[in-house]
Amino acid sequence: MRYLIIFFLLFYCVSTAAQEKYYLNINAADKDSGFLTKGFSYEKEFADTTTRTAELKKLLTKLYEKGYLETAYYFAGGDSSTVSYSLFTGIQWQWAKLYNGNIDAVILDRIGFREKLYSGKPFSISQVIALLNEILGYCENNGYPFASVYLDSFKIDHNNLSARIFLLKNKLITIDSIKVQGNVNISYRYLANYLGFRLPSVYQEDLVKKIAVRLKELPFLTEEKPAQILFQDRYAYLLLYLKKKNASNFDFVLGVLPNSNTTGKLLITGDGRMNLINPFGKGESLGLRFNQLQSRTTEMRLQASYPYIFNLPFGIDASFDLYKNDTLYLEVKEQVGIQYLFTGVNYLKIYFRNTGNSILSVDTLSILQTKQLPSYLAFNTNFYGVEYQFERLDYRINPQRGVAMIFSGEAGNRKIKKDNRILQLTDPFQPEFNFSSLYDSVDLKETQFRLTGNIDKFWLLSGRSSFKSSYHGGAILSNNIFENELYHIGGFRFLRGFDEQSIFASQYHVATLEYHYLLSLNSFAYLFFDAGYIENSALISYTSDTPVGFGAGLNFETKAGVFGISYALGRQKDNPIEFRSAKIHFGYVNHF
Template sequence: MLIPFECIAFLRQRFGAVLLCLAVPALGFAQALRVFVAPADAAPFGQLAGKLTPRLQQIAADTFFIPAAPSGLDSAAHTLLGHLRANAYLAASLDSLTYLNDSLATARLYLGPPMRWVRLEAAANGNQRWLEASGFREKLFTDKPLRYDVLLRLEQQLLQQAENTGYPFASVRLDSVQVLGDGGVSAQILVDPGRFFTFTDLKIAGNLRLPKSYLPQYLGLHPGSPYSHARVLRIRQRLNTLLFVETLANPTVTFAGNEARVNLFLQKKRASRFDFIIGLLPRSGASATDGRLLLTGSLSAGLLNAFNLGEHLSLELERLRPETQKLDVQAGIPYLFGLPFGLEGRLGIFRRDSTWVDAQSELGVQYLLEGGNFIQFFWENKSSSLQKIDTLAIIQSRRLPTVLDLRQNGFGLEATLNQLDYRFNPRKGWFLNLRAVAGFNSVLRNSTIEALRDPADPEFQFSSLYDAVAGRVARYRLEAQADYFIPLFVRSTLKLSMRGGGIFSEKPIYANEQYRLGGSKRLRGFDEESLFATRFVIATLEYRLLLSQNAFLSAFSDYGYLENQTDRNRFFLRPWGLGAGLNLETQAGIFGISLAVGRRDAGMAVDWRAPKFHLGYVNLF
């Protein structure tokens, strides 16, 4: 095949000089282009050009007319040539260009034959493993149109495979190229891997102090492991999820010998916190005019990397309503002895009015993945003790109350995957948490209930009420949470969230082991932990306007499906809450305010006269 002298190298240099084409000069602001082609090329050219936008108009057997876009004739010519080359006419070029006036120009087009692969095979230098890993198959390049975009995609896949397995300076090219007169092309694809590199110890500039193994484990940059460019590109994002780390500059890589050293510029960031939330809620049952309000509050503190071990310690105290309090203490330390394992512990106490008290403890071992993701195996223990018993109701009904003394033990498995760009105030990414627990539940006999006597029937033994619930009963619990953030415009994001849980058992599930929903954390627009459920799903749609790194303005809607099944009844609720909030970052800390209203069930009206107002403050130190 004869190739016109006007052509220049078309394929990238690393693929070798295969075909040539002419670069089109700037063509001013002409508004139309008339294209002349050889009569033999008119039919195939017409078929291809008919798919262009704007479409070509055929005004003669070998003449076509192209309306130029507002950007001018230059754009129209490049669009035409790009379309032809993408459809295997790689030799297509404009042989001549003549301006007739300011709004019209003519061009003579050389189309050339459609190029096709006769065969593309791996070069005999051990490239086969690279090609197989990238998905290359010879049959995909045998008697197929030679499309440059497909060839370029193969090159990119090969380079990515190489640079992520220790060969950052690999190159790809076509070798032994043969071009036939009918447009057939045969060649060998050659991968030159270059020098092999492995990661060495990180170099950290700044005042950040952590165990030597922490960042290599967290970032996946283990000394001695093959260099991976993908891991290097993820460093900045993963460091952003460490709240106690501030990045001063972008990471760099130094190559020396066969080692790649990653240089990090980090300093310690204030991340320990003290915060509180105050809630003002209309009292349950209060009328719209009596003005009675219920004051709720949450006080919490957390230490993060206070001892330069990457550890965390948090304490939270909540007053959900009068005589109802909750205390939660949690602590964890990662990468014990330089290994990808961590310990996590939790202790919680909950007091519901004067009815019952829960005590729960949990101890887990985490297998830490890259980026703070983990899989955890844990043991949990929970006990619940009655504090106040309505003895008259038990005597009259001869039935146990809906709340009983309980003891639970179980083992669980939890997995967390976090791909958010910034954990505290994300704009894009996703988060997933899955949790499963299997264990046994035992009802404990209450001496007060067993000692009851019915004056009307002194022979009746109330201890017999426990016969139906005695013994250990298997309990299973499944929980999940999924968050997805979609970036909108320049400074906005849309949060889609789904969370749910369920308790499964052949025996009745008592009130003091059910999920407690409602409040500022789960199902906004309702009193704190006022809705009980054995199974639930909550969907959230929230728009956020990001004001700064830690500040945003939001509008949200929470919709839930709740099922409560006990030995006495089974009912369903479809609560809906909506509202707005503002988190404002100042030098003194982060202030938050939110207002929400709710509808308890479908068919009921939103209670606009009973809004839930929360005011919060977070101070980092």
């Protein structure tokens, strides 16, 4: 029983100590009782004495900011939990006038200074400091990094304060060159344009402060140590310490797929890509892609871009695409665009693209029997479009944080070319039938719109775990859509678990969820789930579907490059999942 009583006593003491509060009482000795309540209220109850002391200092700062520059306090008494202070605020100081001493009117106009803003208003220390910093900031960004600004000619009339503001600019500094130390091959003109300096350029502090951030966003170099600015009389130059970073890559994917058209045999597909980033040291890029994704189907793409033409923040890019579908049709795309360049690889682009589609073979027997045009026709379309790309990733090769997106929208005028092989047909059973009338069922000239968008978002979950969510979408808006102008989706790149580019769509929306487990800097294991909505509104018939794909993969780095393997299953048109139809892909990426 004695021990039980001791336990309860100890418990009561601990509970009481844990609930102890501290109080603050402040009395404005030279003001009425409502002075603090109306404009300077403060907290009165605290969990510890440190927070209580901080609240007192906070109140004093607030009074100083409102012009009570003579504020002082005195300890008035207290006990272990409560302290009391007497506060003497004195008079509230006000601006009588704040005049311009010698500062150019254009500077004061740019920062929004007006003398009337300081006439008869409470004196505020933070307001004065902010004004001085704005003037200095303007000077530092317009060639005067050593400028100084100060108040002088003070006059005091009772509680009214007058002063003049003066500026000493010192020397005008011009940045005339950029020098690089390190093994990176890069043009100083490219660096100057990218960093925002049009050499020779007056000194700009804002641009100097952003050097490290902007260099970090370039994929082909890294900053070894902070940049230096070296001054020589009225001139200065930037000294950058840069190191080459592997950004160019060769990427090859080999697919081993069940061939639905050949029982018991496998279909081997290949997709090869080469991207050269900054090969000549001027920030340019070159790209080549060649693949054979289905039997007798070939695709090729050439792309090139060159930044900062005429030392302006504009770049030019061009691309050539060729797609040959078996013996059915051949599609050729030629595109040229002008980019407005932001930081890193981000840009806004306007472009023109000519798309030509020619028919290689015509099923004349089917046309004779059905008296209908085939699902693919020859045409030519001139598109005008806009494209925006934004990328901010922590590590471009194998990101764990960040976002990458690209959107495009285009409008074009499509002109159908009548095929002589169809026009010259004659039905022996209906010799009077004119096959040129088949083209009356379609608009020979029509405006078409296309929208596409891709978003990849990376989320870091822990030290080694990350999560990726993606969206890929596209839509063709047109009254008549032909089979040979549809999107080709499915396969290793997105919507996995299906044959490469085997799904033809006039509209598609694909969402992806991936879990990544990091093994090393460029190695990771992953699980993925793809879900899509597909529409095909080509001429023959309308179809829609909600395909689903899922699987797992592994990318592992070696001295020779990064090798990858993935296993994917897919379900389409409510068909059951078949493990014998699994898609296996082997990949290889080499960064150089």
